Amino acid sequence: MHISRVDLNLFTVFEAIYTEGSVTRASQKLNLTQPAISHALGRLRQMFDDPLFVRQGHAMVSTPLARSLIEPVRRSLRGLEVTLNAARSFDPATTAKTFHLALRDVLEATILPPLLRRVQESAPAVDIAAITVDRRELVGELAAGTLDAAIDVLLPLPNDVMRTRIYQDSTVVVVRKGHPDIDGGIDLDTYMKQDHILASSRRRGPGLEDFELSRFGLERHIRLRCQHYFAACRVVSQSDMLLTMPGRYARIANREFGNQILPFPLEVPAFDVFLYWHANVDADPANAWFREQVMASVRERLSDESSLPDAPSDRSRPRSRSRARARPA
Structure with missing residues (x-):
């Protein structure tokens, strides 16, 4: 036909x-x-x-x-x-449009404040909808245009989904101040003896840190599984349980709790965070403008973080009571 x-x-x-x-x-x-x-x-x-x-x-x-x-x-x-x-040309100063950005809640607190500030200054008629998308639906949503861009860790996506790395993050352990076994650092033996919190939107399944531990035949005890890191940080501040989470968000979420933020006791590489968009909008002026606002906001956030002094617990090495090596023999 x-x-x-x-x-x-x-x-x-x-x-x-x-x-x-x-x-x-x-x-x-x-x-x-x-x-x-x-x-x-x-x-x-x-x-x-x-x-x-x-x-x-x-x-x-x-x-x-x-x-x-x-x-x-x-x-x-x-x-x-x-x-x-x-x-037709895209003029951010006059165009009314809503951009839909998929990202996990752990990234909202770090990326949305500078992004919204930039957009409000240059594009008064532009709105932003930050949403959570099932990773299995991500390609279809990007292709359909119901999603303009996404921010996530490295994902196995087809070639028509374009990507650029926007920053790296590390894995840290959050512990309350005054913990009876941990003061300023933690080694693997002490880490494994504690009860743990796993923050995940999924009902079941391990966290990324559990995959790293399993490579060495280790399995920690998850006493609490909850949905959000902020709630988990509050529980940490009122218990002896440990929380393992991304470092950048840990520094934000724990400002009101005063928890210790310590290096993860296994030598794991930093993980990359990417901005994703579909190839069919790569040349779209509106989408290109929005991607630049996202990347500029991330650069601004990283610059702000670099001007702050490191937390003492980030500079120190383990001083917990147990002296086990960081890697199992």
């Missing part, structure tokens, strides 16, 4: 139904009536000779053909949108 005989608006409806899983929500998203959406779906079914979506309860479940079509349709729609946007 030649493209001249196809109504391209049908694919916008197809993508909306697939994303929303509902004709009602698709109509709300596109600001169309439900009969209009249903009519478009009927034309799509006739075009592909396939139901595309089958109602199960209140949801519209996609058929195998629909699942095979969604990614190329999303790429094509996003490509058309970028082409149209590139045809």
Whole structure:
């Protein structure tokens, strides 16, 4: 079938139904009536000779053909949108737009304050929505344009998701001041004897630090699993449990608690944090501007951190009561 005989608006409806899983929500998203959406779906079914979506309860479940079509349709729609946007200049001083940035809550406190300050100064009509996206959905969201960019650790993503490293971070251990076994440093033997907190949005599964420990046949005791590092830092300040977390956020989250921030007692490499975006918006003026604001905000934050004195516990080596070596024999 030649493209001249196809109504391209049908694919916008197809993508909306697939994303929303509902004709009602698709109509709300596109600001169309439900009969209009249903009519478009009927034309799509006739075009592909396939139901595309089958109602199960209140949801519209996609058929195998629909699942095979969604990614190329999303790429094509996003490509058309970028082409149209590139045809008109993006003026941050006057353009009204909302940018959607995916990042973990651990990064919000470090990146959002300088980012929002920069955007407010140069783009008064630009809004930012910081959201959490399941990593399994990240590629599809970037390709569809429902997500403008993402910040995360190194992920195994396809080549059409572009990336640049924006900073490195280290792993630290958070301990309350006055801990009976730990004062100014911690070695591996002492670390393993303590009870631990694991902060994770997942219901089950180990943390990154547990993978490092498992390489040496070690398994720590997780007494508490919670969702957010800030809450975990408060629990640390009122208990003898230990929390292992990224160093930059540890320095922010513990300002009101006064906990010790100590080096992780295994020699693990610093981990990289990346900014991700899709190739189909690489040349988009609006997306390029937003990426530059994110990277400039990170540079500003790193500059601010470098001007602050290091915490004494970061400079010192282990002085805990146990003298076990940092690496097991």
